[in-house]
């Protein structure tokens with residue numbers, strides 16, 4: 227019989243929209259969180275060299291020592307934080323690292339606090355471990371940045387973990403260092419552990435990235451190569467675990483994942499060691515696209531009410547259009563050939579929104595904007611009647 231856990235796992239709407247859009251001709255993709263840049267050449271060359279050198283066997287379950295050292299050096303360089311490479315566990319993307327963190331922390335019935343909106347997959351990770359979800363509401367009026375007082379109201383003696391994500395998917399909101407530090411103190415007082423998803427670090431246009439490791443060692447950090455180095459399909463990420471959890475996480479990783487691909491780990495070393503210029507270039511490009519899109523969304527008659535500071539998403543409010551967010555997504559896909567993700571997937575506070583991704587070229591964004599305006603002014607559809 228299919229397990230209750232499997233039954234309760236919901237589909238990932240962005241992937242559903244993508245699959246539907248892929249069956250259609252001439253669609254502009256603003257639904258997926260996938261960078262449109264090529265992987266840095268140094269990483270590709272390093273992978274090819276590693277394959278030629280026969281680096282195709284298993285590695286240590288924690289990952290190659292040289293990659294863990296390169297990750298530790300990155301924390302030192304970027305944040306001035308000293309991280310023992312022994313606390314770093316390399317994974318096939320940050321998604322398995324999320325599963326490892328929840329597996330190591332959460333017992334059935336434990337409470338996990340998420341913000342709402344949140345990354346669509348988080349609730350399903352919590353469900354895999356039998357945890358209960360509590361949410362901290364965010365609003366566009368605050369730029370979708372969580373307030374410490376809002377977490378304070380939600381945290382309870384049953385809270386095992388609270389998850390923060392900055393820059394955030396789907397809002398693009400960036401958490402400032404003081405707030406992150408205060409959340410760490412709050413979690414400490416409540417006996418809860420902070421899980422910090424830092425996968426969009428590096429793609430920040432307003433404010434600065436702060437790793438939770440600047441404030442504590444007793445937090446889980448999840449990070450990876452997918453977003454900042456345009457390496458989604460390489461499947462490479464990492465976790466920094468609190469000292470007391472390293473062995474437990476590693477035991478789960480040894481049994482369930484064995485290790486991340488050997489030659490891909492060599493590509494990771496090259497990306498970290500030579501990727502700063504690449505990252506600076508893509509960051510400037512994303513910033514320009516964001517500025518274009520923020521104005522365009524207003525022209526489409528949707529309201530935003532905030533400026534996203536990072537990642538490559540924004541939430542556009544479609545309450546002024548007839549129908550709900552699913553109707554709006556259908557309308558723009560069918561009538562304009564522009565794919566965007568309905569907000570409800572990201573929580574009830576994104577219910578009236580579409581998530582728009584600007585991980586697409588300036589030309590495509592301009593074309594998408596023209597098509598959307600044309601559809602809004604010329605097409606009459608049942609969905610929008």
Ligand SMILES: Cc1ncc(COP(=O)(O)O)c(C=O)c1O
Pocket residue numbers: 259318319320321322345391394395423425449450451452458462463
């Ligand atoms: C907030 C967030 N965390 C984690 C992931 C997973 O990324 P990956 O497994 O490719 O590292 C994503 C992907 O979209 C994301 O948006």
